Amino acid sequence: MIAPCLRLVGLVSGCAALLTGCSAAADSKSEITATEAAEMQRSAFVTECSGTAAGWEATGVVSNRDAIEHTYRVVISFVTPESAVLERTSTDVVVPPGTTQDFTTETKLNPVDRPQSVRCELHGVEQL
Known part of the structure; x- marks a missing residue:
């Protein structure tokens, strides 16, 4: 039982x-x-990561699907192949409603010491 x-x-x-x-x-x-x-309501992508004479540059796009204009702060991390963050930069991008806007941000690194390979990673996007 x-x-x-x-x-x-x-x-x-x-x-x-x-x-x-x-x-x-x-x-x-x-x-x-x-x-x-x-x-x-938004999306951001890094479209290119390339070396410059002064360091590294990230370019990308931010889209605003909302019905009003927004300003976005895009944060990019410049990362070595070993995953060490060299620098983190940000740029503010004004995006009209329903459009996509390009952005560019760069880091200045000593050309003698800079790594030959760097990844540009989207660290975050914040609506201001």
Whole structure:
């Protein structure tokens, strides 16, 4: 008689845990959806990373899908092949509604000491 009761308790506990997990997942989903909605209003991409006489330069684009003009701060990290961050730069980009705007930012490095290979990584985009 005790064994069937223990199975029932185990079954009820398992169902409660499953339902709690579903509830938590639903809450997380709504938070993710809100974040994704905000991100869909803008997008930014690095389109080129190249060496210059003075250091390295990142170029890219920022898109504004909103109905009003926004200014975005784009942050770029210049990173060595070993993943060491050489420098982090930022630039402010004014983007009219429904358009895409180019941006450029650069880091000045000693030409003698600068690495031969650098990655330009998009570190972040913030609406000002």
